[in-house]
Amino acid sequence: MENIYIYMLVALGVLAIADLVVGVSNDAVNFLNSAIGSKAVSFKTIIIVASLGVALGAMSSSGMMEVARKGIFNPGEFMFDEIMIIFTAVMLTDILLLDFFNTLGLPTSTTVSIVFELLGAAVCIALLKISANDAQTIFNLGQYINNEKAIEIILGILLSVVIAFTVGALVQFVSRILLTFKYDKKPSWYGAIFSGIAITSIMYFILIKGLKSASFMSPAVMDFVAADTNILVFGGFVFWTLISFLLIKIFKTNIYTLIIIIGTFALAMAFAGNDLVNFIGVPIAAYNSWEAWSSSGVLPMNYSMEILEGQIQTQPFLLLIAGLVMVLTLWFSSKARSVVKTSVDLSRQEDVKERFEPNFLSRGIVRGTAALGASITYVLPNFINDKINKQFEKPLVTLSLDKKGDLPAFDLVRAAVNLMVASVLISLATSMKLPLSTTYVTFMVAMGTSLADRAWGSESAVYRVAGVLNVIGGWFFTAISAFVAAAIMAVILYYGRGYALTGLLIFAALLLIKNFISHRKQSRQIKEADSLQKAESSSTQGVIVESAKNIANVVKRGNKIYTSAINGLATQNLSALKKNKKNIDKLSNEIDELNDNVYYFIKNLEEPSVEASNFYLNVVGYLQDMAQSLEYISKISHKHINNNHKKLKFSQIKELKEVDERFERFFNNTQTAFESLSFEEIGIILGRRQEIMSLVTDKIQKQVERTRGEESSPKNTTLYFNILLETKDLLNATMNLLQEYYNAHDSTVKPATLSTGNIQK
Template identity: 70%
Template structure:
């Protein structure tokens, strides 16, 4: 097997891997609206999306030309150089996308492939220019398709502004007409909205995108293309009347139908537009290989001499390749776990209600929010009061029943989901029909952000966080472009000089990184499933809150036990890695407790009038949990700092005493956890009886250290660390005991009246 055959095999394998990695990243593009609105079941959504992806893949043949001649001029390169360019692009692409997937951030596969092709071809062009004394860097334009490359890059950048603006405008108009109480509006409102939405989607999918479909009959294409106005008007009337009939006679929720059709359409648009990102370089390399093999066999042309003018011709990608690619995309859609993490980022940033924000506000996000508020106030001041009242009424959010759990609530309603899908699919399909590889990630994400803004989802409570999140994601996109360009250029340079050895080494490196990231992601997912995550209280009665809190307390106790043990073990062995991991565990626990505190407002709102006392109990429990986390944080941070600064190890006697305390606390925590998990509250009383013995044990150890300090201790750092750990252990124990006493007393106070009431009822019956 020669090096070029090996390259083709490697590119085929990389294309399959890139499809898996790419779909994991891009599933957010067509799933976020339907998932966020919870309009249909996840299984139904996946079936619809799968059919759409398969259909879109079969209609993407024309887009493959972008990889072959959209960025560089193929006739200026020989077969050997073309293969290096495509190889560098595919290796870079799969590593870059997998990196972003692992972080759970949506990035643009289109931007990746465009800038990788640009980076690799620029590198190869510079190498050719440097080897030719008659050329200079000014001749670089001969090798790069400047006009098309600039058109593609500008299209990608403009899509950010266009998608955001159009999404916001359409959503604002839709909300003015339909309001948040859209189900109570006259039936023809929904029918007209449905007719407009479905016609828009069908027009761009069937009319604009149909000319790229290899399986569609030419006469059908000609009829649709020649009678566009008739098809549009007829389609609008048909879909409006059909929607009205469904609403009137079958009581159908027409917005669900729009979301299903929109998800299908966006999946079609995604696959039709983005498939080139995953298999374009491979199909280009395969066709170049076929042309070179034929020329080599007939004319004996060498790979370093055969110019690739043939790639500039119009070539249709074989249908079987598109079919295989579509099948792989569908399977990935069903089985990828990384896709869910990427979807979560987009849904959370467009959520209508409050959510634990993932991003911290920054100077730019604060400035943008201030300027937007100022502009909004200026516009409002010019509107008449009557108009303000009408607008305010249309944007008034319905009261959601307190009985509905927060995780069961949709992130946004079905009107916004329908607009997201309609606008995004139309914009992407327009770009596909113009053979512009528009970034579906940019479009869908920015449409979702625009509709969120128009829907007033970014209120004063969340605006700075949401804007910061959008800026972070956009910043990540531009970082993708820079990384893609530089990395692909470096890969091309390595392959050019290293040849077969470099190729084998780079493929081995790519496999190693992918396997490592996969195992790391699976391990992290497993840890998250096993982690004792804290749950928000949903009950509206005191007794219910007490029972729900038992699970949280057991979880905190269990994690506290593990954190304290790891801190002592890390100090004993001077294990910096363990202490660093322990520090991260404490931070995670603290964040979860903070999240529970942030939910206090909704918790109190949810309480029944007679059960307002539950708020006092819940607040006390949270205070003690926070005290425990603070003590653990101090112990973990000071231990890490001590070892990280390479200070002296603790003495053997100090380690032994800490181990004794750890064993005592471990027994205490284990008994406490069992009591809460089993619901046997008598065991809590047994735990409380031992508190004096434990406190006395710690006090004796503090006294011993005082005596050691006066007679034999020679390290101020060790003394400070040891006293700090002992005193914080005492505070940790105090908070734990206080929590147990609060729980024990509150449980008795609610159970006894209930028992007494039951006894009275029995006596009355007798």
């Protein structure tokens, strides 16, 4: 019987390491987003600073794991075998839930997930105990569960969201009014005072949140911090203001960069020192439980776990191992960077490809906020409105499009405010012993400062608000799904024991591997060379060359999509048609991105090159027409097979294959011509327009004759006609594109020397 609990301990140890990886990948957004978004220093420097903070935080942790042991349930009411089931269910659920959010690139709270997993598993086991005891009813659940703690945490979630957003917005608004976007032009004492406030806040945060439970901190020091807070804060402000002024005047230091480095270190240290319980607290509590039971000589179902109600110190070597795993995760986790990207993009000052689609709630919030803003503007005198608007004027930055990605998402002032406000709020909540999620606070502060900084303009507000609502909704989904999933895991383990544990571990491993492969595949797709490139040239000749690459790319991929649709219909291969739909969706999205780039492209043009803008607009328009035709063909083909309609007749499939073969030669010739910049070959292809069109028209006429005579399936007839008619539209769009390109090419662009023998008849 003892072997199963050793098996559980080993499994919990492995899960703890995996949970550290997925947990840090998610929580990295808490301390990396401001530094990465502002590009205050290099990414390598940011990771080094964060790693030092994480390592010190892990080592300074006291290892007191109250939340895992007794914060949510009353351990004395459970036996050893029940406690082990609860802890195992919690860890299995936690790693799968956090990895799910990491794969989506959404930040969530590891604190909330672990709390509600403990609550769900404990409630489940408690209900099983109550059902087996005739003397107890559902009303006895309160003696097993710490209800007050759960309610307190839920209220903490709601309060932290509202307070962090509001305070972040107010502080950023005041900071921007005083410092403007041209903060580097302000007198030195402006930056010194701002730095004094910011660094004092962050240092107080380090003492209160980061080092409060460190074993090496003297009790006298902590007593002084608690008793003489006002003196500490005021003295720190004066000291850091003077130091900052000297650094600015004498050493010409960028004080805002210094604030960001210190703030990143502080939040990383606090995260590791205090959130470590979310990852290793449960396995350590399980190990402590096993130690106590194994030396007792009592049966596991009779050994009460009252021992967990006391305080147990975690071994330093365990903290060292945990810190090492966390640091390695920071360096190598791609999922950590995707989670950070979500937060940074939602905060970005400039336009970006929006990830989230607007919904009725985001539209309503934006309309209401816009109406409120208009009312406030109407009430305020004009000179005040003018003064405020002047403070928000941004310096004109002229960068070529290829350098546009080098711009930071937001400036150093906003990054410093993010870190300062998050530090203050977390410090206050900690000193008042209020439950607070560092993820919720840091994310909502960043969103509040974005709003106040006018980063959410009329062209991006509905998307950004929808993104924030998605993330907040994900937080509540975390709580609900953690509760339910942990309860289900507990039931399975309760009845299945060792067999169930083995099955669940295999299931978890397969799911983690699947998510890893899926995320890596998505990352590669983002970077792959086969995607369309935005125009960066400022002359007609340059745009022609760049457009040729995109046209060759679209034609090559369009050829595959068209052929896959016909082959999928012929073989009734639903999975191939489904994959084909995804391919055309990806192509359409890339072409839409080219269209979204039109504004920046035109702004980047040389004055005499107005023709290039017309050419570029026409090219993108024809590419969109091609994508729409391919999308329609792919969609109706998939719909026909998905609805289990009759298979196309052999004669219909044969004719479609003839059209496909002719189109394949047409697309291959077009691709070759554009890849080689051979305009003579483009002219030859244009000369065969009527030949290809006649082929399609002939197939349509044959179907008309079949319909009047032998055809008996309306669905087949409709599908066949729609494919051929859309094929004509595809041909027209492609030929118009070729004609546009043929007419616009500059005589100075020297085509490659190719013989017309490359053109297939």
